[in-house]
Amino acid sequence: MTETAPRPETDTATATATPRRRRTPQALKTAGxxxxxxxxxxxxxxxxxxxxxxxxxxxxxxxxxxxxPYVQNLGETLLPPSGAHFFGTDELGRDVYSRLVHGSRITLTIIFLVTIVVGPIGLAVGTAAGYFGGKVDIVLMRVTDIFLSFPSLILSLAFVAALGPSLNNAIIAIALxxxxxxxxxxxxxxxxxxxxxxxxxxxxxxxSPLRIIWRSIVPMCLPSVLIRLTLNMATVILTAAGLGFLGLGAQPPLPEWGAMIATGRRYMIxxxxLVTFPGLAIxxxxxxxxxLGDGLRDALDPRQMHKR
Structure with a gap:
């Protein structure tokens, strides 16, 4: 009877090492x-x-x-940048640097809320129209075309005019x-x-169609949608600043960057x-x-990588 030769110790080591490499989540490796x-x-x-x-x-x-950022000091109005006030003071003696810092919270809030609203709505409408086709596609795409036929700022102005000027209504208008x-x-x-x-x-x-869309189609659309969302955020920020500049977004005394520029334009000469530092921030x-959107496109789109 022929005896089976024992496997080398290296095979055993390899066999035991292989599962350890597989424990690393693929999502983490991809993100890294x-x-x-x-x-x-x-x-x-x-x-x-x-x-x-x-x-x-x-x-x-x-x-x-x-x-x-909200405390007024009428004895220190319109002071230029200095050690006491890094970016100077405004017409009410408020520190521009501190208002700019707190204004970053408003900008980040706008970006976050618009993203979590726009992404799901766009994915739901687009995947439903593409998957079902026919009358569903016609109806959804005609509604989409109506929204696309207007400049985003003009349409946002119309929504804010209907809802009333405020930061929350500006976010809703931008998302719509x-x-x-x-x-x-x-x-x-x-x-x-x-x-x-x-x-x-x-x-x-x-x-079911819903399961197919959610499990099979949406994951395939996510890279392109993520790139588009990132690129759209620049337009969102400019639209929010435009609404604030026109007095239809965040209302005083909130330190929104667009509103700060609107207030400072009367003293800009x-x-x-007053307008330089908020403008540079925007x-x-x-x-x-x-x-970042261009970088994501190069990283997630194989065709762009092939061109490079």
Missing amino acids: TLLRFLMRQPPSAFGLVVLALLVGTAILAPVLATHD TAWPPIARLARAETLTFRKADYISAARLQGA DSWW LAVSLAFNL
């Missing part, structure tokens, strides 16, 4: 790879750093602010005007996937700091989202 890719590209790295500073400033606003591009993109992505073999197999197994955050 994506972050490393973005940090290797100077433009997207700049965007990440600026957005990290925005989040950190918003969280630590009470610590970073040197003065109460920002979902159509997401819906169009999600529909286009769905049309490329709905006749795939794995979708047909799911139908044959008796999966002699007190340049520019930096908008540019950061654009650069």
